[in-house]
Amino acid sequence: MTELSPAEGVRQRNLARLLRLVHLEGPLSRAALTEATGLNRSTIADLVAELVRGGLVIERAPDPSRRVGRPSPIVAADPGVVAIAVNPEVDALTIAAVGLDRGIPVRERIEVDHLLTTDETARLIADRIGRWQDDDLAAARIVGVGLAVPGLVRAADGLVRNAPHLRWTDAPLRDLVAETTGLPTTVGNDATLGAIAEHLFGAAAGFDDVVYLNGGASGIGGGLIVHGMPLLGAGGYTGEFGQNRPGIAAATDRRADDGVLEDEVSRARLLAAVGLVAADEPALAAAVAVAGPSAVEEVDRQRRILSTALANAVNALNPGVVVLGGFLATIADVDLAGFTALVQEQTMSANAEELQIRVASLAEDRLLIGAAEAAFSELLRDPAGIAPA
Amino acid sequence: MTELSPAEGVRQRNLARLLRLVHLEGPLSRAALTEATGLNRSTIADLVAELVRGGLVIERAPDPSRRVGRPSPIVAADPGVVAIAVNPEVDALTIAAVGLDRGIPVRERIEVDHLLTTDETARLIADRIGRWQDDDLAAARIVGVGLAVPGLVRAADGLVRNAPHLRWTDAPLRDLVAETTGLPTTVGNDATLGAIAEHLFGAAAGFDDVVYLNGGASGIGGGLIVHGMPLLGAGGYTGEFGQNRPGIAAATDRRADDGVLEDEVSRARLLAAVGLVAADEPALAAAVAVAGPSAVEEVDRQRRILSTALANAVNALNPGVVVLGGFLATIADVDLAGFTALVQEQTMSANAEELQIRVASLAEDRLLIGAAEAAFSELLRDPAGIAPA
């Protein structure tokens, strides 16, 4: 019954606040930290000293000359503290080290000629970590591994319920990678992690309520930020907007039998309309920009259907911003204002008036940043518990 | 810059935990409180004493005989602490006093023959409070007023943006009632407050993620509980599922031009199908239960469309439970298992497997309890701040 100090104490909370601040905002002066937290100068000094001892932040000399008064030392996240971020895809495995300072010291994209099993994936990760530790990350401290998986991931235990394109079913990926690497591991849905990244550092920064939708070759995935936190739901399977059935006003707009969003609004149909068989996103966007009438009609059709699906989500969730990634960004960006108006026409006026629809901004780093953030989350929750040094 | 004690201190949090526990769980022994909070006996004694001094809880003699050992006094919410709960409707204004012990010492339904203005509403409320204070509530301490309004309410300032059936537009209801009554006032959307009530005390108790949909004569409203907290969204306009456009698989199922849910799934269509012009909910349910073939087909049609709208919400939010109220409960309850299966067919398998669909359980008290809860929320957040006695 004794709960001496390891309880959720005030100090733990304050250490976490400080570490999260320098992680999210970048280097800050101690004076800025006192202002941001409302804590006393002496308390900040003590807390920062503990974080420095724990090897989580570094202090450096004040920036030269800003205003009168004694200059305040700069506190920054230690770039030597890194998380390993992994994103398995059909044709490649991307793996990177992401620093607590948001730097990416190493990144590698491993092309594969067959679908990786979870075992192969775990071994590849452990192998790369091993090599990096002899080289790029020789001085680094790896706090964990985060995986962004294109599929359903059970929040409770990191079990990959179903990743159809990777052909993974009920795979205990989290435990597998944790065992193989010997590192704490988190596994999350790629779209959810993408939403987290856009929320913290991208197009959705500053919004507490975010709907994020990403369109990829394999379908449409989404993630939700609510109360400023990722929404995982009862099992961890939120944001599956691709399986939704939005209303389709004109019968002639229907292409698929059951009206599922990702069958109607799909990258494959878009590619076919512009006469391409394969293209990366910039190439597709370029083709759409110069497309002929029939392709324009297909883009408009997809915009109409997507707008209804988005309006449904906006009516239900009243987000401050909707962020679109992948080919959804491409078709929306043809005329973003027009697309926004299309969504607003189908939402309650109050929900519509302050709604923003934006294109995702973090590009290829998005999933790596989101995965790393998940790996950092335990450290950011309890800095002292991880670094007892 | 001095933040002596009014800061979000540990004590405030612990006082709030205790008060919330006895409010939500009912009377608890001090021993139960120590177990539930993990705090020390001596700390509990101190905290409870402060709450007793503040007039928020009462301590009474231990219940007779349970097991060996010294009996522990019972701590209960003080029934003399009440909130005024108000629900304006088209044909009546319901107003009640709800105790912190969840009792309802007074309730009155004031029938009206014309639409009330917000001014009339405020005066009626103040008038009833005045009378009650001379009588039923002579010994009570009224901590605030909570209003459940059928319309869009801006969370930031309690402005009623639009309550179409009451014909209220951009009415500063919160400030108006606060000024007229001299009491702290909160205003919320009726469905959101209904969701809160069902979450705390009704069919959704114990679930952290809840989708609540209510079907009334004037349309379909909804509320969301997420992370165990009500979801208000950027402006406060969440849960407007009635304005959604769900996919409608069969063209013959369509009745309305634009496919808006509450035009397709409506109480008026249901009444017409069973051959009634007006009925309360039990009467409608009875009529549906014995309905002929054409009425059954209308019920099935509405069930099909509603199921798609619900499946969309479930795919996005992965709630643990969906709670249906009003006539939506009636049409679902015809065959709840069959309706659940219908929704599950249209959701991702993982989201579906643990999903429960339930009928709302709090009946007529739901909105009053939700409104009172909103009025209590500040007290439950900072007990000492309200009762400095």
Added chain:
DNA sequence: CGGGTTTTGAAGCGCGGAACAACAAAGTCC
């Protein structure tokens, strides 16, 4: 019916942790 056991409340003490105050240090402004 009376002693042993169990569980709890009451009171005093100790400690973690943050605020405060006074002083020193390190800059800018004139």
Added chain:
DNA sequence: GGACTTTGTTGTTCCGCGCTTCAAAACCCG
């Protein structure tokens, strides 16, 4: 170069909770 401003440093104070000891109030059992 001196006045001013801002900040870090140090020692003290105070709040709040845990712990220990002791007494009280029940049950169990012979």
